[in-house]
Amino acid sequence: MALKRGLSGVNRIRGSSGGSRSVLVLLIFFCVFAPLVFFVGRGVYIDSSNGNDYSNASVKQNLDWRERLAMQSVRSLFSKEVLDVIAASTADLGPLSLDSFKKKNLSASWREVGVDTSFRHSENQTTQDVKSNILNEKRDKTSKDGSHQKVETPAKIHRRQLRERRREMRANELVQHNDDTILKLENAAIERSKSVDSAVLGKYSIWRRENENDNSDSNIRLMRDQVIMARVYTGLAKLKNKNDLLQELQARLKDSQRVLAESTSDADLPRSAHEKLRAMGQVLAKAKMQLYDCKLVTGKLRAMLQTADEQVRSLKKQSTFLAQLAAKTIPNPIHCLSMRLTIDYYLLSPEKRKFPRSENLENPNLYHYALFSDNVLAASVVVNSTIMNAKDPSKHVFHLVTDKLNFGAMNMWFLLNPPGKATIHVENVDEFKWLNSSYCPVLRQLESAAMREYYFKADHPTSGSSNLKYRNPKYLSMLNHLRFYLPEVYPKLNKILFLDDDIIVQKDLTPLWEVNLNGKVNGAVETCGESFHRFDKYLNFSNPHIARNFNPNACGWAYGMNMFDLKEWKKRDITGIYHKWQNMNENRTLWKLGTLPPGLITFYGLTHPLNKSWHVLGLGYNPSIDRKDIENAAVVHYNGNMKPWLELAMSKYRPYWTKYIKFDHPYLRRCNLHE
Secondary structure (H helix, E strand, O other): OOOHHHHHHHHHHHHHOOOOOOHHHHHHHHHHHHHHHHHHHHHHHHHHHHHHOOOHHHHHHHHHHHHHHHHHHHHHHHHHHHHHHHHHOOOOOHHHHHHHHHOOOHHHHHHHHHHHHHHOOOOOOOOOOOOOHHHHHHHHHHHHHOOOOOOOOOHHHHHHHHHHHHHHHHHHHHHHHHHHHHHHHHHHHHHHHOOHHHHHHHOEEEEOOOOOOOOOOHHHHHHHHHEEEEEEEHHHHHHHHHHHHHHHHHHHHHHHHHHHHHHHHHHOOOHHHHHHHHHHHHHHHHHHHHHHHHHHHHHHHHHHHHHHHHHHHHHHHHHHHHHHHHHHOOOOHHHHHHHHHHHHHOOOHHHOOOOHHHOOOOOOOEEEEEOOOOOOOHHHHHHHHHOOOOOOOHHHHEEEEEOOHHHHHHHHHHHOOOOOOEEOOOEEEEOOOOOOOOOOOHHHHOOOOHHHHHHOOOOOOOOOOOHHHOOOOHHHHHHHHHHHHHHHHHHOOOOEEEEEOOEEEOOOEEEEEEEOOOOOEEOOOOOOOOOOOEEEHHHOOOHHHHHHOOOOOEOOEEEEEEEEEHHHHHHHHHHHHHHHHHHOOOOOOOOEEEOOOHHHHHHOEEEEEOHHHHHOOOOOOOOOOHHHHHHOOEEEOOOOOOOOOOOOOOOOHEEEEEEOOOOOHHHHHHOOOOO
């Protein structure tokens, strides 16, 4: 009732005096509306300060409920005119208004920065009309929702920074992982390139400097691509009877082929090459407009690809044949040397054909070497290199065995060029009467019709490139198989060092006679790597005889420099073991031809591994051997097709061999033998 009397008093004052109207408004505001604003605002603040565990939707709902309750109380207390005055007065409050508090979301920020800071950073925004809020409550609610702006707290900013750091760290880890992967792939590629057979690799290498630039010789490649497409469109032009276009394509095709035949790089191209490229491009564009059909072009390219594949196979087979042919032929100068020496030998009287110090041949206290060869020059290098690096050459004895064609030449060479104080003796394998087909399985097999057909019939069904390696005359020669009969050839010796004729000696070999073989027969350097040169590479483990008796992962070893204990050989009947397995392999079902596979079988479990520095292999096929390994080796072996006396020898390895040859020798000069 007191409040109503106050309102009636206000009306009387308003009616009586307009000058006191503003004073009355201020009085009403500070007495009634200001406390109401304080309590409503405090309610919003308390809800927001205590509502950290609630969602934004619940806070918004509580805020709307309080505002509606406040507005209902105001409408019940004041008349329309008083509300208009209050709305007009509160519109000028600026940042002190309730709407300003809502828009700046200060209720949530007071806890962190304080009221003073909020006032300092707030903008001067006017409140909306209270009357419009009362008349349209839904629109007021929509405007309130749109006016809220989220202010990120330091905790949110910190979390966002942490997420960004984690993303950066993850990105860096992925980049580092990618770099490590690329480095591993590059290292693996380098290791694989080292194991590539140079016979397959040829003179091309992806690591050569001219192959580093992907854009090198781009014009040559473009012209080759144009030639391919011109061939495609030529076939289509014939198919669709486009004679004019066909003639134009053929003319441009001949020009491009002529340029490509004379050029291998952009530097070799003539000045007119760019004009030819442009002209060919215009013709191909014209042909594409008239002839292009996806299905026909695809079919033509597929046919060309198949034809090219067949040509590559044919050329590969031809290349393999020529490589094997070059490897097994004797160069003309060496053949000339052998012929001249043979003629001069048989012109000598029998008294002059004898070597001195023949009493040393059966002395077991000396260092004996076995060398079986039909190459005079190669045998001379082996003997010379051994003597030049020996501490006491007088204690070294060389037992040479050759065939009847080279017997005279071999004798004549060492009669003219005796190896210092060392002892040498040359024998003819054809004079070993005990070595016949009734005793030796290999000789018996070589006399069979099947073996002759395999070697000499050109249209043999198995005469593919894979078998060309084994169609070498050395597999027909008993000189290659004589290594399995050492006790028969040298019955009075206890130990002997077997040497191939494609090796050179760089150190004194006498310490090999002091190596304890621990009851084994053969002392050799093992050649197995991770999966290379193990038994399964040489033997047919699908055969039950091989599978039952041998381990496919057993380590292989190398012929070329082998220390044989002839006493243990006889005790274990090594020759008998060899005969047994050679008889079982008459049809070549256990292994292919050669002496290493039967050697692995015969000396299985009877081989003592020597230090790898005694024998370094691969100079006849591997271009990636470390130079330090070569220089530190006692024996260097040119196993492979690229023998040092052939023109296809690798030039960087040849000097190790040629330094033991005196090229000013009269016989060598007459046969044009030079470095």
